[in-house]
Amino acid sequence: MTNKYDVVVIGSGVVGSSIAYHLSEKKDKEILVLDQSYPLSGTSGSTQAWVWVHNKTPAWYGELSMLSAELYPFLERKIGDVEYKRTGGIAPFFNEADRESARRLAEKQAEVGIDIDVLTREQVLEKEPALSANIAGATFSKIDGNVNPFRLVELYIKAAKKNHVQFSFYNPVMDIKRNNGMFEITTEKDVFIAKQIVLATGPWTREVGKLLGVDIPVKQVRGQILVTEPLAPLIKYTIAGMRQADNGEILIGYSKEEVGYDRRTTLDVIQDTAKMAVDYIPALAKANIVRCFAGVRVIPNDGYPIVGPIPTIDNAYIAVMHSGITLSPLVGTLMTELLTDGETSIDLKNLQLDRFNEFKSFV
Amino acid sequence: MDDSTIICKCEEINVAEIEQAIQSGAHTFDDIKRLTRCGMGPCQAKVCSNLVRQVLRESLHKPMGEISLPRMRMPLKPTRIAALAGQEDSSSVISLFDETAPKAGDEES
Ligand SMILES: Cc1cc2nc3c(=O)[nH]c(=O)nc-3n(C[C@H](O)[C@H](O)[C@H](O)COP(=O)(O)OP(=O)(O)OC[C@H]3O[C@@H](n4cnc5c(N)ncnc54)[C@H](O)[C@@H]3O)c2cc1C
Numbered sequence: 001m002t003n004k005y006d007v008v009v010i011g012s013g014v015v016g017s018s019i020a021y022h023l024s025e026k027k028d029k030e031i032l033v034l035d036q037s038y039p040l041s042g043t044s045g046s047t048q049a050w051v052w053v054h055n056k057t058p059a060w061y062g063e064l065s066m067l068s069a070e071l072y073p074f075l076e077r078k079i080g081d082v083e084y085k086r087t088g089g090i091a092p093f094f095n096e097a098d099r100e101s102a103r104r105l106a107e108k109q110a111e112v113g114i115d116i117d118v119l120t121r122e123q124v125l126e127k128e129p130a131l132s133a134n135i136a137g138a139t140f141s142k143i144d145g146n147v148n149p150f151r152l153v154e155l156y157i158k159a160a161k162k163n164h165v166q167f168s169f170y171n172p173v174m175d176i177k178r179n180n181g182m183f184e185i186t187t188e189k190d191v192f193i194a195k196q197i198v199l200a201t202g203p204w205t206r207e208v209g210k211l212l213g214v215d216i217p218v219k220q221v222r223g224q225i226l227v228t229e230p231l232a233p234l235i236k237y238t239i240a241g242m243r244q245a246d247n248g249e250i251l252i253g254y255s256k257e258e259v260g261y262d263r264r265t266t267l268d269v270i271q272d273t274a275k276m277a278v279d280y281i282p283a284l285a286k287a288n289i290v291r292c293f294a295g296v297r298v299i300p301n302d303g304y305p306i307v308g309p310i311p312t313i314d315n316a317y318i319a320v321m322h323s324g325i326t327l328s329p330l331v332g333t334l335m336t337e338l339l340t341d342g343e344t345s346i347d348l349k350n351l352q353l354d355r356f357n358e359f360k361s362f363v
Numbered sequence: 364m365d366d367s368t369i370i371c372k373c374e375e376i377n378v379a380e381i382e383q384a385i386q387s388g389a390h391t392f393d394d395i396k397r398l399t400r401c402g403m404g405p406c407q408a409k410v411c412s413n414l415v416r417q418v419l420r421e422s423l424h425k426p427m428g429e430i431s432l433p434r435m436r437m438p439l440k441p442t443r444i445a446a447l448a449g450q451e452d453s454s455s456v457i458s459l460f461d462e463t464a465p466k467a468g469d470e471e472s
Pocket of ligand 1: 011012035036038039040044045046048051171172173174202203297298319321322323327
């Protein structure tokens with residue numbers, strides 16, 4: 001291992017490993033990925049992993065998610081079977097009064113090419129008979145699906161390694177300095193020099209940003225998920241709230257709590273989630289929960305991804321977002337364009353760090 | 364134990380698969396779990412926990428005391444959803460639909 005690289009990516013969750021892989025396809029840069037522990041120990045290993053598009057608003061954000069979902073079949077041909085399934089997605093509503101906002105959503109998303117049907121109760125139940133007869137209707141789109149996040153990250157890394165990307169695990173970054181236009185990155189095990197640096201540090205981005213002298217406006221939001229025993233096929237679609245994996249387990253949950261980096265599961269949220277499961281799919285009452293897990297989302301303060309250059313530091317870049325599973329193929333592609341050519345095929349203006357008033361740089 | 368000995372009965376993971384995970388850089392039970400599903404089945408690592416730690420100890424040449432246990436997850440024993448679901452309306456769970464659907468009067472953008 002040399003100590004000099006063209007690009008050092010910090011973080012090998014789904015975002016960092018996608019960036020490293022996509023960048024390595026060009027085969028013209030020496031790339032190193034650093035991680036303080038092991039891939040999947042962060043948020044990418046504790047996620048629902050929907051590739052979810054249809055009710056991402058405003059429409060430009062929906063469009064971005066759609067473009068990324070479109071890349072999945074192609075990605076899978078390149079890196080292998082990541083168990084991506086374009087199941088179609090159902091977001092149920094329980095009040096007839098919500099039909100109006102469902103229609104408005106469909107209209108808005110149609111402007112960017114996202115097809116949404118607003119379904120009646122009968123239409124939803126015909127599609128997904130296990131759903132509760134208490135629902136009033138649902139929005140539905142064919143573009144939504146889900147993926148196996150473990151396979152996804154593992155195969156990004158395998159494919160990147162094949163293209164000679166170096167990885168150093170269990171090696172936290174402790175300090176970053178600028179030295180003659182290069183970055184000097186001090187880790188627990190070594191010191192590395194890089195021309196370009198990418199922060200893909202998920203929920204730790206605030207801390208790692210500080211090493212570079214920037215304060216990045218993101219917050220940590222816990223989510224808790226219940227996992228059932230493997231069940232016979234029960235739900236066919238990705239439902240806003242749950243999905244069934246290839247092995248029959250159903251992952252249930254959609255909760256948000258700002259409690260810092262705390263990955264404990266708590267009985268109150270588990271109970272509420274169990275209640276939601278039964279409200280949505282009555283047959284789940286009889287299913288066994290085998291385990292629960294919690295992950296910590298990183299959510300930029302305005303809710304949208306931060307992708308692009310760090311405006312105050314030449315050659316430093318950042319990619320931090322919620323919905324990184326959905327967005328990883330696109331973010332990897334865009335970051336590759338940016339790091340290689342300095343410009344991107346899709347305008348990043350909505351995603352730049354300097355859109356925040358509260359963005360602070362100390363350098 | 365030889366390579367084909369099953370360590371995790373729930374998910375049918377053998378010694379060779381555990382060793383391969385360690386070779387690709389896994390240092391803890393939880394790393395191995397995410398790569399192989401070892402310990403994620405109905406018994407929740409009750410059977411395989413110490414066997415995996417043994418393989419880790421041998422491969423990493425560390426004393427057993429330094430090999431951490433897998434993270435334990437509620438419920439420790441499979442539990443019916445009906446038993447967990449209380450009667451009250453759920454409060455901490457958000458509806459994705461409610462959260463994202465544009466409401467009347469939302470700004471255009
Ligand atoms: C409950 C839950 C459900 C979710 N559901 C979905 C979903 O359905 N669809 C979807 O698209 N998204 C979903 N998400 C969000 C998605 O999982 C995240 O957006 C994504 O995993 C973020 O990936 P990441 O690579 O940015 O972060 P991480 O996976 O957390 O990776 C960051 C990495 O940086 C490393 N790191 C941090 N600091 C340092 C340092 N100092 N030195 C070296 N390395 C460091 C960490 O070790 C870690 O491996 C969900 C999240 C949660 C919690």
